[in-house]
Amino acid sequence: MCCVTKPSQELLRSISDEHVLRSLMASRRQTRAELAVTTGLSKPTVGESVRRLVELGLVADTGERTQGGRGRGRVGSFYSLADVGVALVVMIAPGGVTAECVDAYGDVVSRSHHPIADPAEVAGVLPVAAVEAVAGRQVRLAVVSAADPVDRHTGRLVQLPDSPFLVGALDPVEVLRPFLGGPVIVDNDVNWAAQAEHVASGVADFAYLYLGEGLGCALVSDGEVRRGHSGLAGEIAHLITIGPSGVATPFIEVFGELGLRQTGSTAIDVARLLAADDEVLSVVARAIGGVVTALVTLADPAVVVVGGPWGPALLDLITTGPRAVAVAAASVREPSLTGARADALSRLRTALVEASRG
């Protein structure tokens, strides 16, 4: 079903250009001869493609010449991507806002972090972090991770009944629009964390269970994070599970009944939970077991990855219901940022390829 486009010479040309561009992204600084080898195209074709891409401003002669210890032979010109723009990666968490710029090679070229004490500061800090990270660079798109549910269509943070609202009401699309000339992609931090685990592990079907101040979950099916109709997939606070007395109870209320929620908030008190005695923890684990059973029966994951501040600590207590499924602790550090960064890189590269098509 691939390529529903019309057959034309222009299509061939753009495919050649894509090969050259992606090869330069994979290893910068290549001569035309090297490009011909890495892309599998012929030398004249690569020469033409490079000429076009230089003219478009996407590729530039670095000025460097070969001969650097590569034996005899005529000097060659090194080409690399021109100053072609970056992707902005933003992580909005209750503890602070982080902004990064990633270039098409996947390198983080700038970074800015602002701790905050109160969610209300986000609106003020976000533009500051963004402007510091951007620092005048051309930004082609932005990818945002936020610690709250995200509306898939608008990109706004939404508050669900009775679930902790850590970051607070915010429209990242609107706030970031002045900094860039492209799309702003917003998603939940748990979804990005799952994306990072997916990239790291290569597993196509798994569930990511996040246990922290908030309760979240992400589902990866057929190699993609599935966000659902509104982007609220995995908001498991109200999933029915086994309560302390055995009565069917919404997941989040289990913590209320156990006195493990922060006073005056819907968030879970992580410190108190980790300090709880074995009896309480076994009740918590049984509730988690009910949630994992739902994950397993509905999504059939190859593995349930558990992350978050207190999730991995209870790993050994978690059962998966009647079907035996592996349970593992999350392995990626800074998972949300890593996942968002990976997505930003992939989108930036695709955007450049699109740009080469005019």
Add this chain to the structure above:
Amino acid sequence: MCCVTKPSQELLRSISDEHVLRSLMASRRQTRAELAVTTGLSKPTVGESVRRLVELGLVADTGERTQGGRGRGRVGSFYSLADVGVALVVMIAPGGVTAECVDAYGDVVSRSHHPIADPAEVAGVLPVAAVEAVAGRQVRLAVVSAADPVDRHTGRLVQLPDSPFLVGALDPVEVLRPFLGGPVIVDNDVNWAAQAEHVASGVADFAYLYLGEGLGCALVSDGEVRRGHSGLAGEIAHLITIGPSGVATPFIEVFGELGLRQTGSTAIDVARLLAADDEVLSVVARAIGGVVTALVTLADPAVVVVGGPWGPALLDLITTGPRAVAVAAASVREPSLTGARADALSRLRTALVEASRG
């Protein structure tokens, strides 16, 4: 990311051929001039493409000539797909086995149905139904719907603990292999039913809840049925929900506690359930509500479609938990067969396009 292939003239040619082939599938019997219009290609290009496809045996001159009341002008030759093979669609249900052949136009060209009284008869009846439907035709692939969980990798029917095993142990791939020269795709009837609803409604994200002798569910995310790692996604019999007394209980056991399971079997007694009084039905509905809450929180569907022998009857009693989500009765008739047929057609067409690439 489309088209990672090498740029070559052959690629253009194959794209042209694909356009011509798919146009002939959409409306058979076209002259070269009509094909040029429908595909958007030029007349000489279409002429060459048709010549190649005729040579490959995929397209044939029908012998018919135009002039049928279409005014003056030179007579043209009508072309259509040659005798190019069919797809076999098989539905294996507790009540019987149905086999159909579908051609590349989407027409059912043959059909055979064999009722059975006992699941043990499937193994004997399946080859008979298949041979009757096939009747000597060239079969390029088979798509099978079975009323039991299907192992995604082997295509075998698997028995899960304590869930009704309606069709019984069977390896449809092995049984059907003698009848065809291509792949055999096997999946759960509920997944196919969801596929049919997806085609009919066009909704990209929804859940399909099947309530019959067995309990099943299918999830459609981003426009595809998601089967999970082993193909067991949606096997909800053991999902924890609200039991008759309020205690957290596996879904299937709710029916056991209410005395609604068939004696000596794990299946639900549909007749008795439909005849039950309101109090029992409200308990059932509350249990379903727990399941739907799990569906909604985990998958975030745009709508929950309810199908099966007794599902739609309880439609008004079903609640969706804290998030309001539409609940609707399934609308497609013969949903499993329809969904399997649609998939078979799509695969057959793709197979023919592949064949044109040699």
Add this chain to the structure above:
DNA sequence: ACATTCTAGTTAGAGGGCTTGCCTACAAAG
């Protein structure tokens, strides 16, 4: 009866992209 009109299909040529093969430029090694 014969010219007109209109459509199906073919032919000719141009444009352009990719490849192979060969050539030039040029630096390091001997």
Add this chain to the structure above:
DNA sequence: CTTTGTAGGCAAGCCCTCTAACTAGAATGT
């Protein structure tokens, strides 16, 4: 100073698609 080996350019050929013009042939109209 010659040899060797690499970067890059040039020319020819192939082949795919397109446009434009042309041929074939039947219905219409006078």
